[in-house]
Amino acid sequence: MGLKFKVRVPGTSANIGVGYDCLGVALDYFLEMEVEESDKIEFFENGKPFPIPIEENLIFEAIKYTEKHLVKNIPSYKVNITRNDIPISRGLGSSSSAIVAGILIANKFAGDVLDVDKIAELAVEMEGHPDNVVPAIFGGMVLTAHDKDKLVYSSLLSSDDLCFYVMIPDFKLSTEKARSVLPNSYLVSDVINNMSKLGLLVNAFSKGEYQNLRFLLGDKIHQPYRFALINDSEKIFEMSKKYGALGEYISGAGPTLISLNYDNDEFLENMRKELEKLPDKWTIEKKKINLYGAEVF
Incomplete structure (x- = not known):
């Protein structure tokens, strides 16, 4: 029996006031999916074929992007999105969550060979904005800085009363x-x-x-x-x-x-x-x- 697992990624809110392109927070919105080895690559949403063509699917794109950084090829797979309450094109990190999910799927099939810093690097390369993808990976509120060579981030202590x-x-x-x-x-x-x-x-x-x-x-x-x-x-x-x-x-x-x-x-x-x-x-x-x-x- 092939590998079978689940992935859950939170939505994010970035550009927090003066924190333009550098301060973001993960919120309780979620993209969740079931993933398993398969004889061909397929995407579903609640068991029905996913409406977006595969070449426009950000999860698929992120898996392909990550594969270039892996030593071994990953198997074909089936992805079934079971929950997605992150609104699309509303400023709540819907594209970031898809990118992070794709990287995590590829990494899991490869035997978890990428450490979390490399996962964050790949996500920022794809998304371009660390203040969305980095909180999606780590949770909490995160301060970030990056250029083409380096990514630095720091999680803030998040008080629960906000x-x-x-x-x-x-x-x-x-x-x-x-x-x-x-x-x-x-x-x-x-x-x-x-x-x-x-x-x-x-x-x-x-x-x-x-x-x-x-x-x-x-x-x-x-x-x-x-x-x-x-x-x-x-x-x-x-x-x-x-x-x-x-x-x-x-x-x-x-x-x-x-x-x-x-x-x-x-x-x-x-x-x-x-x-x-x-x-x-x-x-x-x-x-x-x-x-x-x-x-x-």
Whole structure:
């Protein structure tokens, strides 16, 4: 009997305010799949053939990419996606989770020959943005830096009392479009704003000291340019502030928005009622930080 296993990868939220392209967190959204050796390569979703052509399937792409770094060829396989509650093209790391899953599948078939640092390297090479894939691998909140030769990352101590109120609209926003509105150059004062706040933001998350969170999330590099692409985003931030949240930010490239607050059902209901009044359809969910990261079992 051939090898049979399961893979689970969490969704992520990156670009946390001033943490543009360097600070991300794993959240309790999941991509899960059952994998087994087979006589041909096949992808299913809940037992039905996967609707995306195999050459456009990011999991397949990541498996092929990883194979180039393995000594031995892996067998043909069947992948059955049993759960995927990470929204697509909403700024919650759906592509990152698929890439990480593919790398882990190839590594498992090869006998777990890649260490976790190499897995992270391959994921960043494929995805391009470490603040999404690295938290998906390790879980928790992670600070990252990389260039073409080196990747450095550090997990922050994540306090369990913080909730992420995830607000997702019924419209998509591609990363390409969200990047296209950013300027080619910045004022020195805007760069200093972000640099000075980032260190303090990381410190606040590490120590669980949230009294200045909104000020420290106050970015001038990407969010001001992206509000116009996300209908009612500034209005939603104002609502969140009015109902007592600790702070707000655009998740990833958007259009998902996140309010940070303690566990507060009254806040959740107030925001739900306000979102229902808007012309677009918005959902709101309360999520905790996922501390486990990607798992193979």
